[in-house]
Amino acid sequence: MDANQASSIDLDIPHAEDGPLLYAVADLRGVAVQSGQHQHARGQLFGSNTGLLSLVSETANFVVPPDYAIWIPPGLPHGARSHGPFAGWSIYIAPSACAGLPDTVLVGALSPFLKQAVRKAANWPDKRELGPPQINLARVILDEIAALTPMPLSLPLPRDPRARRIARAIADDPAAKTDLAGWGRWAGIAPRTLTRRFIDETGMSFSAWRQRACLIRALELIAAGNPITHVALDVGYDSLSAFIAMFRRELGVTPARYFAAGRPS
Template sequence: METIGQFLSPTRQAEILPFETAPRPVVGFARNYPAGLSTGMHSHPRAQLLYAISGVMRVDTGGSNYLVPPTTGLFLPADAEHAISMDGPVAMRALFMREDAASRVARAAKVIAVSGLLREVILAACAEPVDWEPGGRGHHLSELALDEIGRASPLPLGLPLPRDARLRRVVSALLARPDDTRNLEDWATVANASSRTLARMFRAETGMSFRQWRQQVRLTAALSALATGATPARAAAIAGFDSVPAFGAAFRAQFGLTPGQARQLHPGMHG
């Protein structure tokens, strides 16, 4: 594992090394992390499917910001620089993939829906040793995992991040406070650019209008809040909605599930 900027402890690097160098095409990696932990920017020589059975991960790749709640996984290609922040305690159950295996499922980063079957396969793979017996249970789990990941539906949980320094000031503030109500004219002062210039640059660098981008930031923040136990009313406020039904409609249109269903992703919620 290569680190950039923030130092990761030698102990943590030593823990991961066997999974980065395992001779098998797919190996499972299981670790629990405390709330608030941030890894800093780093990369791995192998592709990964980042998944958590509980907790929400935020993953920054420099060009995109991804939210990864339970029931979803993030595929990252080999050598992709990324930083992971834990929203609440996270029980990570990830897969490391050798180059030949990763090439069968994807070439670029993507968030996927993790089916019940894939979840159980990931958990079973994590229980196997890194040098599982060729032709044995580990082999069958590996093949099934790759098939499920390749078939999985991509989800709109990646938020494109602009490179321009002026836009970065705006998006950093909105990522920190998604419920900020300032309009584009107000943000123009922060960015030291005209509102027309900001609008044009937002479209050019993110493929979205400012309004669309901010809406996705807000709904993503609401999803994180719901998955860590917030009420739909609280999530609606985080997303800048006065009306809970209007929030629910927008949330379902974006993510394909209701706020109530998203709240069930929190391990403390039942029924």
């Protein structure tokens, strides 16, 4: 991304408990957005209206397509960038209100109600002094966040340094043809140990993890405007039909329909 074309998504938000229960900002937009590694004292729910956002934490990589949102617990270091033009919104929640919310990062599909509630909160005339009606809506938004259903849009990273080195290399180039034994030789880890590390530390088999890496990279490339045929080759598929079949298995629709309609209902 050209740094001259990117705009930061860091905002002047209330610090921790020094401010309202919930603070919302809508209609974030730009040619592209990016933010280096940082953290917030407040919990954050970041949503996409158009465009796709990638987020990197110490434990996993994530993508946030249109009509999805990502929940980030308080104090968790992360960095983000968009792939092409992006428009979205963000809400920041006081730490004391995060006790009943997920304690890990997750990407979930948005309900129409949550989208409208966030937009209404972003348009409160005084967002730093909430009255009873605003507090009631804020608590409903918290219930909606707690009910988010995780989607297969995250790529957990193993803790073992050798396995993590392999994971980073595959995430950078999912089209690499190296097999399990070849990756093991490259990183100095026995294939059987590598298989166990992925299952124990990511909850996924090595092959399933590799397929998820292909899916996430494909979403980024398509969102950036690359033709689907080229994307299939770039993530290691020899045929377009095999790539489309994988995409449909994971997300329920073809790539073209997915990006045309936002996401399946």
